[in-house]
Amino acid sequence: MTLSEATHPNHDLARQLRDSRLSGGLRHFIGGQWVEAQSGRTFDAHSPTDNTRLVTVAEGDAADIDRAARAAHDAFQTWKEVSGAERRKILHRIADLIEQRAQEIAVLESMDTGQAIRFMKSAATRGAENFRFYADRAPSAQDGQSLPAPGFINYTLRQPIGPVGVITPWNTPFMLSTWKIAPALAAGCTVVHKPAEWSPVTATLLAEIMDEAGLPKGVHNLVHGFGEGAGKALTEHPLIQAIAFVGETTTGSHIMRQGADTLKRVHFELGGKNPVVVFDDADLDKALDAVVFMIYSLNGERCTSSSRVLIQEGIYDEFTARIAERARNIRVGDPLDPETEIGPLVHPRHFDKVLSYFDTAQQEGATIAAGGKRLGEAGNYVSPTLFTGARNEMKIAQEEIFGPVLTAIPFSDEAEALALANDVRYGLAGYLWTNDLTRAHRFAQGLQAGMVWVNSENVRHLPTPFGGVKNSGIGRDGGDYSFEFYMETKNIAVSLGTHKTARLGVGKAPTITKEEADA
Incomplete structure (x- = not known):
């Protein structure tokens, strides 16, 4: 494990961006205008590399949210009538601009979140792909079905639900913002976006890009702030019809x-304690690559990370030894260095949370086979960590750590593996490594998770549904599944004139006697 300290060309761009883009602070974008918070309050966002101030940010509250919600409501009256073909053009222009500014996006995202630049480049590219994908679906977003019945023609169509609130997290915030905003715009909804206060920078850049692409004023609005202020006001505002949220499970309950x-x-993508199950008949070299990648990439701050590895007993010792060796060789350091594999965690509060599990693991009787300590004196750097000798009831196996920390648990057979995999409150994703075809299908169908990958790490196909079960979420993103959230389905029944309607009130009313009336 190495802590890189070299200077790289990305630092020159970072200095330029800090001087040109961040020195003046970040403002809200409401109704097509860049504005300060009405209260005048601001807060500071910090660099994860040394926790010094990175940028001053406007602190939104209920007044700012109300202004943004009203702008979104007013813009919705015209945006919903814009043709799908025109929305497609605008969304493709947004994608073009994202691609043109991908390096700028990647550097700002690394500065803001501590994520390694090698991964942020692909995150920017995925953001453009999200907009292109939904751009091409905008013309058909309202399409429904023809459902004929005796005497009637029934047909369905979809209509945008209205102004929606989008609350995005601090891990890969640019990509995840596009993942929510692109389908909302394609559907014909307007948006009020509240990004995480720990990583507000690229939300501003996305708003600039959408404005430059010609998105009408008020269709997208950006309000910075904290959950208890701007976030709460957004979730309670009567003009906001729906909330799309990515984040921690407890916050989802509050929303x-x-x-x-x-x-x-509501649409929630929440926490996970995702299992990766390795049977002794698997391709262990490929399984090793996938296990290491899915927990240690993106600093382990990934909702779909495989943070529990369940390994069949006969290969447990050898396989965990190989994981530990790889973990010790991971390059930890400056997120702007292209060679860095793990950067600093996003915030000191999260850093302290992750560090606390090192003591917890030892108290519970697990072994720290690799890592288990902070690195350096400044910043939020954590060594890639592996816990062995763990049991599924331990906190390190049950709670979402959300860092570069892996818990390894042995199992004897398929039945025990499935029981262990399902014995958590989460159910976002699962990963299975075996060359037994029938077991692969059987196990995947029995796994309590919204998504399962067999003999693969997380490889997303945009048309497929993305989401979890149990405490990992409500609803699905991806493909037309997103439109099920952002649109209402309406049925229209047209009579062919052949059915008969029951007739009331056409005969003489019966005479009621005084005795019957008094009864």
């Missing part, structure tokens, strides 16, 4: 309560 009085539709 459901806050939106209950206005009957808000």
